[in-house]
Amino acid sequence: MSDEQRNLGFLERIDDWRWRIPQSFAPGMRVPGLIYADSSLLPHLTRDKTYVQVANVAALPGIVRYSLAMPDIHWGYGFPIGGVAATDPARGGVISPGGIGYDINCGVRLLRTGIDASDCRRLRDELLAELFNRVPCGVGSKSRVRVKGKEAARVLTRGSRWAVAEGYGRPEDLSVTEEEGCLEEADPAAVSDRALQRGAPQLGTLGSGNHFLEVQEVDEIYDGSAAAAFGISPGMAAVMIHCGSRGLGHQVCDDYLKVMGKAVNRYGIELPDRQLACAPIESPEGKRYFAAMACSANFAWANRQIIMHWVREAFEAVFRRGAEQLGLDLVYDVAHNIAKFEEHEIEGSRRRVCVHRKGATRAFAAGHPALPGRYRSVGQPVIVPGDMGRFSFVLAGTEGAMRETWGSTCHGAGRLMSRHAALKLTRGRDLVDRLGARGISVMAKSLRTLGEEAPDAYKDVSRVVEVVHGAGISRKVARLKPICVMKG
Amino acid sequence: MPTSGGDFSVGPHSADLELTFRSGTLKELFAAAARSTLDYVVPGPARGRRATRVVDLEAAGREELLVAWLNEVLYYLEVEGVKYDRYRFRLFGRRRLKAEISGAGLDFARRAVGPAIKAATYHDLRLVRTAAGWEAKVVFDL
Numbered sequence: 001m002s003d004e005q006r007n008l009g010f011l012e013r014i015d016d017w018r019w020r021i022p023q024s025f026a027p028g029m030r031v032p033g034l035i036y037a038d039s040s041l042l043p044h045l046t047r048d049k050t051y052v053q054v055a056n057v058a059a060l061p062g063i064v065r066y067s068l069a070m071p072d073i074h075w076g077y078g079f080p081i082g083g084v085a086a087t088d089p090a091r092g093g094v095i096s097p098g099g100i101g102y103d104i105n106c107g108v109r110l111l112r113t114g115i116d117a118s119d120c121r122r123l124r125d126e127l128l129a130e131l132f133n134r135v136p137c138g139v140g141s142k143s144r145v146r147v148k149g150k151e152a153a154r155v156l157t158r159g160s161r162w163a164v165a166e167g168y169g170r171p172e173d174l175s176v177t178e179e180e181g182c183l184e185e186a187d188p189a190a191v192s193d194r195a196l197q198r199g200a201p202q203l204g205t206l207g208s209g210n211h212f213l214e215v216q217e218v219d220e221i222y223d224g225s226a227a228a229a230f231g232i233s234p235g236m237a238a239v240m241i242h243c244g245s246r247g248l249g250h251q252v253c254d255d256y257l258k259v260m261g262k263a264v265n266r267y268g269i270e271l272p273d274r275q276l277a278c279a280p281i282e283s284p285e286g287k288r289y290f291a292a293m294a295c296s297a298n299f300a301w302a303n304r305q306i307i308m309h310w311v312r313e314a315f316e317a318v319f320r321r322g323a324e325q326l327g328l329d330l331v332y333d334v335a336h337n338i339a340k341f342e343e344h345e346i347e348g349s350r351r352r353v354c355v356h357r358k359g360a361t362r363a364f365a366a367g368h369p370a371l372p373g374r375y376r377s378v379g380q381p382v383i384v385p386g387d388m389g390r391f392s393f394v395l396a397g398t399e400g401a402m403r404e405t406w407g408s409t410c411h412g413a414g415r416l417m418s419r420h421a422a423l424k425l426t427r428g429r430d431l432v433d434r435l436g437a438r439g440i441s442v443m444a445k446s447l448r449t450l451g452e453e454a455p456d457a458y459k460d461v462s463r464v465v466e467v468v469h470g471a472g473i474s475r476k477v478a479r480l481k482p483i484c485v486m487k488g
Numbered sequence: 489m490p491t492s493g494g495d496f497s498v499g500p501h502s503a504d505l506e507l508t509f510r511s512g513t514l515k516e517l518f519a520a521a522a523r524s525t526l527d528y529v530v531p532g533p534a535r536g537r538r539a540t541r542v543v544d545l546e547a548a549g550r551e552e553l554l555v556a557w558l559n560e561v562l563y564y565l566e567v568e569g570v571k572y573d574r575y576r577f578r579l580f581g582r583r584r585l586k587a588e589i590s591g592a593g594l595d596f597a598r599r600a601v602g603p604a605i606k607a608a609t610y611h612d613l614r615l616v617r618t619a620a621g622w623e624a625k626v627v628f629d630l
Contacts, residue, residue, distance in 0.1 A: 048502050075502050077611030077627050102606040102629045139529060139604045140569055140596025198567050209603040209630050247566055250606040250629075254559055257610065261548060274610035415503045419603075419630070449603045488603075 007046045011035070017471035021055055021067075028272060029058040034066040036410075038467050041071050041459065044416065053080035056272045060085060061280070062093025064346060064353055068405055070360050071467035072414030072459065076101070078275030081359035081415075084408045086344065088353050089281040094269065095289060096278035097260060099356030100339050102253040104293055105300035106211075106244030107335040108383040108411075109177070109308060110394065112230075113237045114327025115319065117217030117483060120237040123318055124215065124441045124484040130314035131213055135307055136205045137488035138445030143204035145306060152200050153188040159298030160333075163305035169312075169330075173305065175372045177333040178362060181301035183340070187291035191248070192255050195292075199248020199299060204306040208449055208488030211243040213311065214385075216392060216480040226378040226396045226477045230331050238480055239328075240392060241307055242385055244337065245300035252296045256289045281354050290339070297338055304333060331394070332381035336361045336411035344406055355406045363397035363409040363474045382474050386413045386461030388442065388453065388485045389435055393465045393476065400472030409474040413461035422457035423448070435485075444487040453487060496524040505605065505628040506612075512621035518554060518585070519575045521624060522561045525608070526571050529562075530601050534571040536593025541572075544586045551615045553585060554624055558608040561589070566604065569594050603630050 012020040014034075019042065021033030033054040035045070045051050050073055057079055058067035064086045073082030078098025087093030113120075120127060136143055147155055155162050160174055160181020174180045206213060218236045221227045232238070245252075260277035263269075263285045269278065279285035308330065312323035319326055339356045346353070364370055364380040371380050379396035386392045401407045417425070426434075428447030431454050435442050444450040468474045495517075499506030509524060511517035543560050547553040561572050572591035579586035606629040614625040 048500070075504075077504060077609040077629060081503055098611075138596070139601045140566075140594065194563070198563065207604065251563070254607050258547075258556075261552070261610075274613065277610070418498075418500050418502050419505065420498045421500070446601055446603070448600065452603065 008042060017467050021051060026055045026272070028270065029055055031058050031063050031066050033058055033069065035069040035073065036071045036467055036471050036473065038463070038470070040463055041467065044459065045073070048075040050075050050080045054083065056276060057083055057085050057099070059272055060087060060094055060096060060276065060278060061269055062087040062091050064088050068408070070408070070410040071464045072359070072410045072412050074414045076358065078273055079356070079358040082410065083358045084356065084360045084405055086353040086355045086406045087281065088351060093281050093354060094278035095281045095286045095339055095354055096276050096356065097253050097256045097289060098275045098277065099358050100253070100293060101337045101358050102250045103244040103337055104249035104252060104296035105335045106337040107300060107304065107333060108240060108242045108385055109304050109333035110331040110383045111239040111308060111311065111328050112232055112331050113239070113315070115237045117235050117237045120215050120483050121439065127215060127314065127318050128441050128443045128484045128486060130317050131311065131486050132443050134310040134314050135213060135486070137207065137486065139208050139488070141205045142201045145204040147200055147203055152196055155203065155302050156188045156191060156295035156298055157186045158182055159301040160305045163302040168306045168309040173330045176330050177301060178335050181305065181333065183294035183297050185291055186294035186298050188295055190288045190292035191252060191295050195248050195251035195255060198251045199246055202246035202248070203299065203303055205246060206243050206307060206488050207246055208446065210453060211488055212388070213307070213486040214240045214388065215483045216240055217483055218478055219391065219481045220479040222476040222478065223396065229375055229378045230381050230394060230477065231329065232331065232394060232478050237483065239311055240383065240385055241304055241311065243303060243307065245296040246303065248299045249296040252292045256292060259285050259289065293339060297335065301333065332383060334361050334383050342406065344402070353406070355408070357408055359411050360408045361411045362407055363395065363401040364407045365397050365399045365402045382409055384410060384412060384461065384465060387455040387458040388482055389440065389455030391461055392480045393461065394478040394480070395465065395468065395474040396477050398472055398474055401474055405473050409468045410464050413458040413464055415457060416459045417457040419452035422454050423451045425456060426451050426454040440482050441484040442487070446488065450487055495520040499625070501627055504630050507626055507628065509624045510621065514622050515577055515580055517622040517624060518557055521554065521626070522558060522575065523573050525558050525605065525628070526561060526565060526573055528602060529565065529605055530571055530594055530599070534592035534594045536595060538590065538592055539568065539570045540588060540590040542586065542588050546584045548583065550582050551613050552610070553583060554615055554626065555608045555610060555613065557585065558626065562605055562607065569596065605630055
């Protein structure tokens, strides 16, 4: 047994995939913690004491059943990244901006294509140049889309619907977007002018850091019937888009952490970490935050919808055919930093809870009424990006997730290494050469950011996916591998 | 990329960015922290149009004031494209600060930059007096 495993002696092993942090681990825990991991991923927990953050979340008032951690869990601020918690409004449950994060509705969407991956690989440099030319990215990038005043408010209230009405995409994109790309509870009056000033010029920009745009090849199919329902087949090219609500969400989170900092005193809430600042969901502060968060979520959906439209245009320019002829159809769009009101089965009855997913993806099972008709027999598509050198996955939601994790699963690989350590190991330029030698083209606005995002900085997403599949909280459908990667 | 300097160092946070700042006085620490944070995103001097503005911030305490201060300069970096790296504090209290800040504009298209910092967070936030002066640890979301 390694030192790291010995240090985790407080964890109770439930089975090969599940580990419990007992309530006795830390004072103030209202429920136990439940971590999904196998023996290869577990040691990462001790390196940065992420388990303490799982225990801290368990102290939130009104938390139900467990503080959950997905296998891509890593050290965050307040909540761990990979954390899921449901709070019950009827029992004093709180909403915490720290349980959603600064990048509200950071998420991923996947487009399938009718194009052979080999054709994309042959034209990858041309394709990458077109994408880079059309989709603004990196620090300080500004969009070609201009929204102000009432138009900006419409983006916040209508999300993807606004984008489609403006000609960015097709009406059928909406049915394959989580919540159809719009949370109805959005109220622009809850968003500060400061947040709008920060976010509005960034509508239609990819951002920087771990956000990316990647052309991929469907490499392996694990579940033929689900893959057929999702329209995915081996050798097909696909496009993955990862970004969020940009400066708008960052500022909404910052604004409301100050509000919540005061609210914890007003409502007598004791917390182990200031970043978990929160207010009862039914309080004026809680309701106002939810309305602002919903605006940011809608902004993020509009953002991904616009970017996807430009991706379609880039493919049209390279392949000299229309996007519909090329079969560039949206498979699904998932949010992985969000809070939502959902009904779940608790102690034999249906109850409405506020599910916080911070670096975790909704994974509703077959039959759920929130799913579009074409996916209702197989479960919700779950898009799980890995790293730019290895794989990404498509999963499907399961009954196991509905029973155990409020219909949630992992959201990615999870970082293994600090950015500083990653840069010591790999320079951006070397990474471009290294991946190029393997047939993967990379274009980035910042080579430094690229170095920080090197594949070695991440856990192996295949391990993460094996855990959620093994634990039954989602199931493997397909594996994708990168052809070309665009980074901010 | 600056990874450490006379008055700051980078910690081991796996996902985000942990910076520790050190200075002889609290005022110097606030100034050094803001400059180092901006340097992390955009290393080197800015050479565009000069800009000056006054910021007036209030917070629940000294640590929260540091977070508000850092988020203020990050906000203007993103919204105005100005690296505000010179500070004249007019009022410097435990819960409020007022400062004239000045800097120069950046052309993001023409220079190498790092990842954007979304915000300074309250997680593991620490501001303490040391034998040599003051020290602060701040975790930033990237």
